[in-house]
Amino acid sequence: MSKKPIFSREGANVSIIENGNTVEAVEGPYGEEGMIVQQFYQLPKYGDSYMLIGSWLINDQPAGIGIREDRALITQDLSRFYPHIFVE
Incomplete structure (x- = not known):
């Protein structure tokens, strides 16, 4: 399972x-507002990184x-990030 703050x-x-x-x-600085528990779903792993x-x-x-990619199971603010925009 995964446990995370509401905010x-x-x-x-x-x-x-x-x-x-x-x-x-x-x-991190969050959690005083309460926590939620969810079923854990492992991210797909490509090479040495989860995506x-x-x-x-x-x-x-x-x-x-x-x-967002990271070698750790939990992606964070310092994980690699590749943005894509859709333009007409």
């Missing part, structure tokens, strides 16, 4: 827990995607 950003205060043991965790794809919509239309 957070870029992996701060996220923990990955398996069989009651913390596999990976990132420190996360984020997408943006503007007025219900695709506007861009960002690819």
Whole structure:
């Protein structure tokens, strides 16, 4: 499972827990507002990096995607980031 703050950003205060043991965790300033627990879904790994794809919509239309890569299971603010914009 993964445990994360209700309000957070870029992996701060996220923990990955398996069989009651913390596999990976990132420190940060968030969490006082409460935490949520979710099923953990491992990111795809290409070579030595895990990849996360984020997408943006503007007025219900695709506007861009960002690819974030890291060697760690939890991507953070210092992970590699590759932005893409959709232009007509």
